[in-house]
Amino acid sequence: MKTTSNYRLLVVIGTLLLNLLACAEVQRLVPATTKGLMATLEGHTGAILHVTFSPDGGTLASSSEDTTVRLWDVATGKELATLYGHPTQVYGSAFSPDGTVLASVNGWFWVPSPPLRFGERGTQYTPVPLEETPEPNPNKVILWDIATTTEIKRWAFENPMYTIAFSPDGSALVAGGGDPSDSSFGENAIWVWSTATGELESTLRESQPVWNVAFSPDGTMLASGNRRGITLWDMETGKSSALSCNKDSIRSVAFSPDGKLLASGSVSGSVCIWDTAAYQEQVALDKHDGMIISLAFSPNGAILASASEDGTVRLWDATEKETIAVLHIPETWVFSVAFSPDGTLLASGSSDALVRLWNVLEVLEQ
Numbered sequence: 001m002k003t004t005s006n007y008r009l010l011v012v013i014g015t016l017l018l019n020l021l022a023c024a025e026v027q028r029l030v031p032a033t034t035k036g037l038m039a040t041l042e043g044h045t046g047a048i049l050h051v052t053f054s055p056d057g058g059t060l061a062s063s064s065e066d067t068t069v070r071l072w073d074v075a076t077g078k079e080l081a082t083l084y085g086h087p088t089q090v091y092g093s094a095f096s097p098d099g100t101v102l103a104s105v106n107g108w109f110w111v112p113s114p115p116l117r118f119g120e121r122g123t124q125y126t127p128v129p130l131e132e133t134p135e136p137n138p139n140k141v142i143l144w145d146i147a148t149t150t151e152i153k154r155w156a157f158e159n160p161m162y163t164i165a166f167s168p169d170g171s172a173l174v175a176g177g178g179d180p181s182d183s184s185f186g187e188n189a190i191w192v193w194s195t196a197t198g199e200l201e202s203t204l205r206e207s208q209p210v211w212n213v214a215f216s217p218d219g220t221m222l223a224s225g226n227r228r229g230i231t232l233w234d235m236e237t238g239k240s241s242a243l244s245c246n247k248d249s250i251r252s253v254a255f256s257p258d259g260k261l262l263a264s265g266s267v268s269g270s271v272c273i274w275d276t277a278a279y280q281e282q283v284a285l286d287k288h289d290g291m292i293i294s295l296a297f298s299p300n301g302a303i304l305a306s307a308s309e310d311g312t313v314r315l316w317d318a319t320e321k322e323t324i325a326v327l328h329i330p331e332t333w334v335f336s337v338a339f340s341p342d343g344t345l346l347a348s349g350s351s352d353a354l355v356r357l358w359n360v361l362e363v364l365e366q
Helices: 002-029 360-364
Strands: 037-041 048-053 059-064 069-073 079-083 090-095 101-106 110-112 125-127 139-145 150-157 161-166 172-177 189-194 200-205 212-215 221-226 229-234 240-243 250-255 261-266 270-275 280-286 292-297 303-308 312-317 322-328 334-339 345-350 355-359
Touching: 048 345, 059 090, 059 101, 059 345, 059 355, 069 101, 101 161, 101 172, 139 161, 139 172, 161 212, 172 212, 221 261, 229 250, 229 261, 261 292, 261 303, 270 292, 270 303, 303 334, 312 334, 312 345, 322 360, 345 360, 355 360
Parallel strands: 048 090, 048 334, 090 161, 212 250, 250 292, 292 334
Antiparallel strands: 037 355, 048 059, 059 069, 069 079, 090 101, 101 139, 110 125, 139 150, 161 172, 172 189, 189 200, 212 221, 221 229, 221 250, 229 240, 250 261, 261 270, 270 280, 292 303, 303 312, 312 322, 334 345, 345 355
């Protein structure tokens, strides 16, 4: 009896040792990437849900789960200002084309569960009961004056707002959102405002929550990502058409700078790329091990960056459709990526509350 007990103990100890060795091997094979890392911007106390550069490349805006937007001096890495006004996590922000205004949005209904360890699969979200929200209509679209870092205008909504963008000519502002609980709170839609008058011009209604939007470079088309796939909107007529990437939910969309390509990132980890001449799918890229939350083309269109809950950012050759570099940020979700206007820098925001700035040329040399 004692021999059997000792044997079982040895088996348990052996199993634990094997697991520890396996974990050590994973960490050895997939260390955090440091080549090309120029700066780590600290200050937020919650996950970084979105990053974006100003049109002149001098300022970076980071939106966070900690309910703030922070502005950073790109050259020095120093914080310029913290913008307070959103009662819940800020999902996104966008600079106006002239760089004088920043628009930001927040939502309350879904909050990420604790981040998965690198290599683990699955996405979990925790619903926040309505009675726990700070006010009846806690979801805001806020416009900020960059020169004074003061609030210009705000709109309040019942349903969460996840994404925001200015049209390329700056004449329109769009924000998308919806109720992911499929209950009766608010509606699933994209709201379109005139920046000249501040008036709501139209509401583009969707059947599913809108997670991400992107304008084509000429401003004639708007792509939105949702559970059904992609909706393409003709901004002149308001008519829509649908695209499907492996019949998957789409969390991120991006047009190439020349408007010839549309890329989407799915919940399953696939990147799909379409030729916009006829919106025919060119290729589906399956390298990520988790949901793709953000996509960004480099200014010259040569590189596509994808950020994922698997703790990586992948850089793809947009012509050859091949991976050319991988940034590993273990034990995080990478929520957002953005190229600087001159293409020399890549910013990433992740669940460890850190913004990272990468030298693109050095990253490509890894």
